[in-house]
Amino acid sequence: MTPLSLLTPFPELDPAQRAAMLALGPDWAGDIQGNRRQVCEIYDAVHDALPAHGLRAVPAQAYGDDPRQQLDLYLPPGDGAARPIVVFVHGGAFLRGSKDATPHIYANVPKRFARAGCIGVNLEYRLAPQAPYPAGAEDVAAAVDWLRRHAAAWGGDPRRIVLIGHSAGGSHVATYLTDPRFQGQADGVAAAVLISARLDADTLPGNPNAAGVVAYYGADPAQQRRHAPMAHAGAMAVPLMIAVAEHENPYLDLYALQYAARVTAAGRMPRFVQVPKHNHTSIVAHLGCADGGFDATLLDFVAAHTAALPPSPPAAFAPGRSS
Numbered sequence: 001m002t003p004l005s006l007l008t009p010f011p012e013l014d015p016a017q018r019a020a021m022l023a024l025g026p027d028w029a030g031d032i033q034g035n036r037r038q039v040c041e042i043y044d045a046v047h048d049a050l051p052a053h054g055l056r057a058v059p060a061q062a063y064g065d066d067p068r069q070q071l072d073l074y075l076p077p078g079d080g081a082a083r084p085i086v087v088f089v090h091g092g093a094f095l096r097g098s099k100d101a102t103p104h105i106y107a108n109v110p111k112r113f114a115r116a117g118c119i120g121v122n123l124e125y126r127l128a129p130q131a132p133y134p135a136g137a138e139d140v141a142a143a144v145d146w147l148r149r150h151a152a153a154w155g156g157d158p159r160r161i162v163l164i165g166h167s168a169g170g171s172h173v174a175t176y177l178t179d180p181r182f183q184g185q186a187d188g189v190a191a192a193v194l195i196s197a198r199l200d201a202d203t204l205p206g207n208p209n210a211a212g213v214v215a216y217y218g219a220d221p222a223q224q225r226r227h228a229p230m231a232h233a234g235a236m237a238v239p240l241m242i243a244v245a246e247h248e249n250p251y252l253d254l255y256a257l258q259y260a261a262r263v264t265a266a267g268r269m270p271r272f273v274q275v276p277k278h279n280h281t282s283i284v285a286h287l288g289c290a291d292g293g294f295d296a297t298l299l300d301f302v303a304a305h306t307a308a309l310p311p312s313p314p315a316a317f318a319p320g321r322s323s
Contacts, residue, residue: 010022043108048103053115082157085118085156095211106122109284118302140175141185175229177189178233193241242272243298244256245275248279275294
């Protein structure tokens with residue numbers, strides 16, 4: 001057994017990249033957007049050096065009429081049928097964000113699951129202020145409905161859909177699964193993962209995304225609290241994992257703990273994970289690389305609730321490009 005003192009953080013990074021990640025972590029909240037750009041640059045370079053895995057991409061499938069209501073599919077090699085479907089919903093403080101924030105992020109997440117034998121899905125959705133609450137959750141609902149109807153064409157199983165939401169995307173996933181207005185619409189959703197999710201709405205001075213909360217939920221604090229996922233946590237009816245980074249955006253780790261407590265009090269204890277050394281962006285940007293700790297935990301959770309994921313180790317380094 002390797003002593004904890006000898007474990008190397010960020011094993012997928014070169015010494016300069018590792019030093020940069022270790023330096024920006026404790027100061028993450030001081031310059032979130034600047035630090036986010038640095039993290040994306042580091043992990044784009046890492047993903048760019050990974051080998052191709054024979055995945056087939058089916059981009060820009062429209063699940064609605066709005067130009068942003070699109071999703072990309074990543075299909076594993078072979079002709080397997082009835083594969084689990086894993087959907088990733090990106091963040092962006094309700095106001096911004098893209099499923100293709102960079103050349104590799106956030107496609108790295110659905111690609112990781114496609115490598116494990118699933119249908120990987122990268123979801124785009126409408127943004128505030130043009131599309132306020134509950135538009136994000138409506139788009140998750142519309143995408144899930146589209147996937148259920150088209151699953152057979154791509155070899156997917158409409159009864160084994162797993163939703164993964166990051167940051168604001170986690171808000172939309174949680175709302176879709178628990179808000180009373182979406183009751184009865186989650187048929188086929190086998191499990192959910194909320195990563196660094198915004199699970200409560202606030203405009204506290206330390207919240208760097210307070211403007212996004214107002215744009216999406218409105219300016220009335222009572223309305224914000226009434227519609228935020230925290231208000232409906234007790235209605236979570238599917239197996240749940242909640243994950244936070246060691247270096248989080250302000251308040252998100254606190255809200256994650258409070259949300260987990262409410263879900264537990266209602267009789268369904270979620271799996272709760274803190275990912276050491278990582279931050280609000282790298283917690284998803286690193287998935288699929290050699291840093292396999294959270295990667296393995298995430299795959300294990302999905303496998304446990306779909307019973308169809310074969311073991312698949314993190315990618316080894318080799319020349320080439322992911323596809």
